[in-house]
Amino acid sequence: MTSELKNTDPTEQETASEKKQRYKENVFGIGGCILIAVAIAFAFSFLFNLPTSSEDKQEASAIASYSVGDPIVFSNITYLVESTKVNELKDGASELVINFKVENIGSSPVIITDGMFILIDDKNRQYETELFNSDFPGSINPGLTKEGHVSFEIPIGTSSNYQLAIREDMFDFGGANYKYVEIDI
Known part of the structure; x- marks a missing residue:
């Protein structure tokens, strides 16, 4: 009993x-x-949002708005949106394809990815890139120019005025420097 x-x-x-x-x-x-x-x-989530109010968008547009064919110069890269094309899709949508060149004017390699582009319509709706239908140049060494295209799936007939928002760096952590290209389709 003592053991218990x-x-x-x-x-x-x-x-x-x-x-x-x-x-x-x-x-x-x-x-x-x-x-x-x-x-x-x-x-x-708040830091990475683009301007959503029409006043914010107009202010950003007034600061840096470009047309197709205008060089868009950042500190280490220059973009040139060369042309746009709209393809009709089977599911009642369209695909907007934007062809561009990008030149590395900096002193170190840069990487161009889908996270550097957002399409905004005239109702301030934002569209992400169609990753598998786009062609990004990837890494670009200093002094080199490469071509690519970015694709967006958009609704048919809802807008003819868009802005392509381009940022310099995908790792900007909320301090994005966006420049806008007017896209009329």
Whole structure:
């Protein structure tokens, strides 16, 4: 019967109490970290948005608005939107294809990706690139020029005036320097 008696040593009870306290701290610590991560993600979602109000868009347009054929110069790259083309798709949509050249005028390689382009219609709706129908030059070494095209799926007949928003760097973390090209189809 003595072998079944529980050990009532106060130091072991204190250890169990400490374990409970540590467990509570870990649970609240993990919860706090998750809450902070959600808050950071929420803040970044605001930082990466383009101007959405018509006043913001007009202000951005007034600052840097270009036409097809105009060179668009950033600090280390120059874009030239050469032409546009609209293809009718089977599902009641159109595909807007924008052909461009990009020159690396900087001193280190640059990478051109889909994250550098957004199409905005005259109702301030934003369209992402059609990644698999686009051709991005990828990495461009200093002094070189490459060609590419970016495609957007758009609704048929809803707008004929668009702006192509181009940014210099896909890793700008909210400080994007957008320049806008007027696209009339």
